[in-house]
Amino acid sequence: MIRQPAGAARPPIAAAHLRTDAWWVLPVTVVIVLGAFVVYSTWAALQNAHYFFAPYLSPFYSPCLSQSCLHLTFGVGLPDVSFPIVGVVSPAFLILWGPGLFRLTCYYYRKAYYRSFWLAPAACAVRDVKRAYTGETRFPLILQNFHRYAWYVAVVFIVLLTWDALLAFRFPNGFGIGVGTVVMWVNVILLAAYTFSCHSCRHVCGGHVDVFSRAPGRYRVWHVLSWLNERHPTYAWLSLFSVGLTDLYIRLVSMGIIRDLRIL
Amino acid sequence: MATVTMRVFRGDAGGGSFKDYRVEADEGMVVLDVIHRLQATQANDLACRWNCKAGKCGSCSAEVNGKPRLMCMTRMNLFREGEIISVAPIRAFPIIRDLVTNVAYNYEKAKAIPPLRLKPPEADGTYRMMQEDIDRIQEFHKCIECFLCQDVCHVIRDHEAHKKAFAGPRFFIKLAGLEMHPLDAADRTPFVRREAGIGLCNITKCCTEVCPEHIHITDNGIIPLKERMADSFDPIVRLLRRFRGMRKDGA
Ligand code: SF4
Ligand code: SF4
Ligand code: FES
Ligand code: FES
Numbered sequence: 001m002i003r004q005p006a007g008a009a010r011p012p013i014a015a016a017h018l019r020t021d022a023w024w025v026l027p028v029t030v031v032i033v034l035g036a037f038v039v040y041s042t043w044a045a046l047q048n049a050h051y052f053f054a055p056y057l058s059p060f061y062s063p064c065l066s067q068s069c070l071h072l073t074f075g076v077g078l079p080d081v082s083f084p085i086v087g088v089v090s091p092a093f094l095i096l097w098g099p100g101l102f103r104l105t106c107y108y109y110r111k112a113y114y115r116s117f118w119l120a121p122a123a124c125a126v127r128d129v130k131r132a133y134t135g136e137t138r139f140p141l142i143l144q145n146f147h148r149y150a151w152y153v154a155v156v157f158i159v160l161l162t163w164d165a166l167l168a169f170r171f172p173n174g175f176g177i178g179v180g181t182v183v184m185w186v187n188v189i190l191l192a193a194y195t196f197s198c199h200s201c202r203h204v205c206g207g208h209v210d211v212f213s214r215a216p217g218r219y220r221v222w223h224v225l226s227w228l229n230e231r232h233p234t235y236a237w238l239s240l241f242s243v244g245l246t247d248l249y250i251r252l253v254s255m256g257i258i259r260d261l262r263i264l
Numbered sequence: 265m266a267t268v269t270m271r272v273f274r275g276d277a278g279g280g281s282f283k284d285y286r287v288e289a290d291e292g293m294v295v296l297d298v299i300h301r302l303q304a305t306q307a308n309d310l311a312c313r314w315n316c317k318a319g320k321c322g323s324c325s326a327e328v329n330g331k332p333r334l335m336c337m338t339r340m341n342l343f344r345e346g347e348i349i350s351v352a353p354i355r356a357f358p359i360i361r362d363l364v365t366n367v368a369y370n371y372e373k374a375k376a377i378p379p380l381r382l383k384p385p386e387a388d389g390t391y392r393m394m395q396e397d398i399d400r401i402q403e404f405h406k407c408i409e410c411f412l413c414q415d416v417c418h419v420i421r422d423h424e425a426h427k428k429a430f431a432g433p434r435f436f437i438k439l440a441g442l443e444m445h446p447l448d449a450a451d452r453t454p455f456v457r458r459e460a461g462i463g464l465c466n467i468t469k470c471c472t473e474v475c476p477e478h479i480h481i482t483d484n485g486i487i488p489l490k491e492r493m494a495d496s497f498d499p500i501v502r503l504l505r506r507f508r509g510m511r512k513d514g515a
Binding site for chain 1: 273275277278279280319327329330331332347350352353355356357358359365394396397400417418419421422423426443444445446448461463464465466467468469470473474481482487488490491492493494495497499
């Protein structure tokens with residue numbers, strides 16, 4: 001008994017979704033964790049204090065570029081930027097746009113926040129909350145396609161943070177290893193894993209080739225990067241935690257709340 | 265043997281509703297088995313599509329407890345005892361009756377894709393491909409055209425107006441396979457952007473989540489296509505290519 005021509009309309013099911021599992025747990029968790037990170041990192045960047053405890057420099061303040069820095073990365077400092085009422089701008093803000101843009105335009109984080117914050121879709125087979133949708137076809141989201149530029153910048157940051165981690169062996173009384181040194185190395189390794197598992201990196205370093213047999217070098221690089229790339233979401237979260245915790249560790253040590261233990 | 269409650273959609277475009285059935289399920293059964301038993305014992309007029317019962321023909325796509333799945337690959341022991349199991353047609357496509365939908369949209373999209381355009385053969389008149397040249401695109405050839413990815417994709421599912429200018433994940437991997445093909449001479453990025461509407465995809469990965477063939481649709485297909493599209497805009501890449509006299513085949 002077909003009352004309308006078959007195949008003319010979608011199934012008359014009104015519910016926005018028919019899922020029975022706890023599909024909302026994941027987006028809620030992402031909102032809490034990402035939200036907490038944004039709040040903490042903004043707060044830490046605003047502090048403009050307790051980001052250096054010889055020989056450790058917080059990743060939120062590296063490279064430290066302005067004259068008021070507690071630890072100048074390149075020896076000389078740029079003039080401080082200051083505004084009326086606000087006062088001197090924390091040197092963190094001079095640089096945090098780099099890693100910030102990298103994460104903001106990351107394919108994986110895009111998935112995470114389009115789902116959790118945009119609710120487009122909040123979970124699979126759950127109806128989009130907003131009716132209007134243009135994806136990444138319009139300004140500003142069309143600019144997400146330039147993620148690779150943020151990656152170029154991120155690579156520079158890896159070099160700088162590796163340098164900081166090397167300096168973390170140089171204590172005022174000579175070579176040494178403290179818990180902070182280990183913390184900084186774990187952080188830079190996780191950040192490097194995140195940066196080099198990036199989709200743009202995988203494409204730029206080899207994925208763009210069509211005939212791999214004629215580009216054996218790029219093929220090998222692509223192969224390794226593809227292995228890393230499969231783990232990109234894991235590195236995205238681990239490095240997010242490590243960068244926040246590294247700042248927190250150095251902050252607490254420099255505030256005298258905890259003591260940095262020397263291993264060597 | 266246990267009795268399970270199946271909540272099955274019954275109806276057509278004119279109207280319909282979910283109906284509860286109590287069905288005997290044996291150990292080792294899949295949802296399709298239970299649907300068949302239901303058809304045999306209580307609802308002889310229940311429409312459902314299937315062919316292979318082996319997860320290879322892509323006919324038995326449905327939404328089980330709200331998730332797009334192959335009925336023949338969804339084991340009953342996935343569900344808790346006493347859980348009501350809902351079975352709905354794939355909702356992104358027009359309904360014919362009960363669990364059967366009209367997936368013609370996908371065939372129209374397939375027709376629009378420009379076929380392989382072969383490069384000129386080598387000097388001896390043959391074509392050669394090395395294993396590493398085609399490994400990457402083999403993954404896309406595993407597709408069984410179940411269209412679960414098309415069904416779950418929110419661009420198709422929730423934004424009817426975009427359907428015209430959007431190919432959908434199944435055809436993004438088709439395009440990726442052609443675009444990365446070692447013998448293909450065509451530059452497909454303009455098609456990917458305009459006709460296939462890849463910009464509408466916000467890489468939220470539901471297609472990958474539901475693919476019964478575990479194809480990494482987003483990571484290995486869509487994102488590389490987005491990157492190739494970005495190449496055509498990226499002044500640095502264009503400059504480098506000109507500098508190195510690099511052809512499209514990148515070698
Ligand atoms: S990743 Fe893109 S193509 Fe796949 S389901 Fe999401 S929006 Fe659709
Ligand atoms: S890509 Fe996967 S989900 Fe999509 S049609 Fe092919 S097999 Fe089905
Ligand atoms: S950093 Fe996540 S894709 Fe580039
Ligand atoms: S019946 Fe062929 S895939 Fe399920």
